[in-house]
Amino acid sequence: MPDQLSAAPIQQTPNTLMPSTIVSKCQNSPHVRLLGYFFVTLHPQSKKLCHMDTIKIKDLTFQLSITEQQIQQRIQEIGRQIHRDFAGKDPIFLVVLNGAFMFASDLLKEVEIPCQVSFIRLSSYVGTQSTGEVKEIMGINTPLEQRHVIIVEDIVDTGVTMKNMWALLSDHKPASIHLASLLVKPKNLKVNVNVDYTGFNIGNDFIVGYGLDYDGYGRNERNIYVLKS
Numbered sequence: 001m002p003d004q005l006s007a008a009p010i011q012q013t014p015n016t017l018m019p020s021t022i023v024s025k026c027q028n029s030p031h032v033r034l035l036g037y038f039f040v041t042l043h044p045q046s047k048k049l050c051h052m053d054t055i056k057i058k059d060l061t062f063q064l065s066i067t068e069q070q071i072q073q074r075i076q077e078i079g080r081q082i083h084r085d086f087a088g089k090d091p092i093f094l095v096v097l098n099g100a101f102m103f104a105s106d107l108l109k110e111v112e113i114p115c116q117v118s119f120i121r122l123s124s125y126v127g128t129q130s131t132g133e134v135k136e137i138m139g140i141n142t143p144l145e146q147r148h149v150i151i152v153e154d155i156v157d158t159g160v161t162m163k164n165m166w167a168l169l170s171d172h173k174p175a176s177i178h179l180a181s182l183l184v185k186p187k188n189l190k191v192n193v194n195v196d197y198t199g200f201n202i203g204n205d206f207i208v209g210y211g212l213d214y215d216g217y218g219r220n221e222r223n224i225y226v227l228k229s
């Protein structure tokens with residue numbers, strides 16, 4: 001067994017250490033430059049500092065569309081708005097899994113009033129196409145009667161999922177239902193859905209990243225990427 005206590009402490013790299021600085025300091029020797037390249041690529045901070053313009057997931061290529069900074073800035077605005085609107089109302093956030101997990105995590109940090117969080121799992125997508133049929137995989141398991149419910153969704157596309165969600169929720173007799181969606185494709189809406197808090201309106205293209213997936217992959221990306229045509 002290695003002695004945990006005598007292990008060397010992990011060196012913390014200051015946040016200000018930019019990859020470009022490291023590379024420019026390593027320009028004298030090709031070996032040192034190569035070493036610098038791998039350090040920059042593999043360093044845990046490097047993912048936060050670089051925006052990859054394109055990513056490949058399985059057979060498809062995606063292009064950078066909304067950066068991490070833009071996402072965080074917008075979420076801060078929405079979060080503070082919800083904070084103000086629901087002060088004293090003891091709201092309950094109903095997070096739609098899987099896609100909304102990242103959005104919900106960052107959004108809820110901005111809401112500093114007493115609130116509860118619950119989760120629901122629905123499914124309507126296969127590959128890059130909506131099936132139009134919504135399946136409830138993990139249902140509502142928290143009493144919602146007379147509660148102010150805020151649905152947290154990743155994206156409203158055709159709107160079918162949210163319309164079904166509304167019907168499902170109404171049966172639980174909540175005091176109010178509001179919807180916060182990070183993304184909305186307004187031109188693709190097939191049913192009427194009222195989005196109270198929208199992060200970004202986008203076109204009809206298929207996107208991945210920041211919780212959204214292509215066949216289960218890409219959810220862990222910090223930025224949002226659009227399918228390259």
Ligand code: IMP
Binds near residue numbers: 161205206214
């Ligand atoms: P809707 O029922 O057509 O509105 O689809 C809603 C669900 O489909 C969302 O909650 C997402 O999980 C998924 N979805 C819609 N558009 C996209 C996309 O561009 N990329 C990944 N998932 C999407």
Ligand code: MG
Binds near residue numbers: 154
């Ligand atoms: Mg979703």
